[in-house]
Amino acid sequence: MHWYTVTPTVSEIPLEIPREVPLDILLDRATILRRVAALGVQISEELTGQELCVMPVMDGGMVFAADLVREIHLPLIIKPIKASSYGEATTSSGTLSLPWGIPEGIAGKDLLLVDDILDTGLTLQILRERLIENGVRSVRSCILLRKHSCVQLSTDYVGFEIPDKFVVGYGLDYAGFYRNLPYIGVLNQESGSSA
Numbered sequence: 001m002h003w004y005t006v007t008p009t010v011s012e013i014p015l016e017i018p019r020e021v022p023l024d025i026l027l028d029r030a031t032i033l034r035r036v037a038a039l040g041v042q043i044s045e046e047l048t049g050q051e052l053c054v055m056p057v058m059d060g061g062m063v064f065a066a067d068l069v070r071e072i073h074l075p076l077i078i079k080p081i082k083a084s085s086y087g088e089a090t091t092s093s094g095t096l097s098l099p100w101g102i103p104e105g106i107a108g109k110d111l112l113l114v115d116d117i118l119d120t121g122l123t124l125q126i127l128r129e130r131l132i133e134n135g136v137r138s139v140r141s142c143i144l145l146r147k148h149s150c151v152q153l154s155t156d157y158v159g160f161e162i163p164d165k166f167v168v169g170y171g172l173d174y175a176g177f178y179r180n181l182p183y184i185g186v187l188n189q190e191s192g193s194s195a
């Protein structure tokens with residue numbers, strides 16, 4: 001068990017976040033990086049000859065995408081898209097907003113969407129539809145984590161299947177915090193300190 005201490009002034013912290021939260025490590029840094037490297041090899045081999053447009057789904061997908069693109073040995077450009085479905089809750093709100101809109105210049109491109117996690121699958125499903133409407137040639141997806149509860153939505157590349165728990169770290173947040181953890185942990189809210 002590791003402890004993540006939130007250090008900003010108390011007024012900046014959403015009320016429901018305890019100052020210190022216990023985290024059970026689910027995937028350590030070395031395990032994550034080994035898998036990311038393997039995904040990079042697989043993508044590079046399977047998509048040889050293509051010029052990719054890698055689309056990190058912000059904000060959660062940015063840490064994973066930053067490591068993944070350095071393991072993909074193909075010509076590529078990077079065009080982030082911002083999608084938001086959670087607000088500050090730990091369950092999906094059921095609607096998706098795209099605060100930055102659809103990136104310019106994607107018509108005719110072969111996209112690789114890179115996101116942190118598949119929970120309900122709503123984000124990926126809606127993004128895919130919107131991108132196809134905007135004239136891309138193909139959409140593939142590479143998702144680091146897939147929760148067991150997720151309906152069988154087809155994803156081309158998945159890093160790890162994980163239990164149905166709320167996880168943070170390596171890009172995944174709770175109310176904006178924890179994205180900088182180099183590992184993935186389970187937020188153990190029940191035993192969290194309320195200090």
Ligand code: IMP
Pocket residue numbers: 057060085086092115116117118119120121122123124165166167168172173174
């Ligand atoms: P979906 O649309 O329900 O598949 O949710 C996808 C988005 O919800 C992800 O891109 C994450 O930003 C967020 N999300 C889902 N589960 C978790 C979690 O366990 N921890 C942190 N964020 C999550």
Ligand code: MG
Pocket residue numbers: 057058059060061083115116
């Ligand atoms: Mg996200």
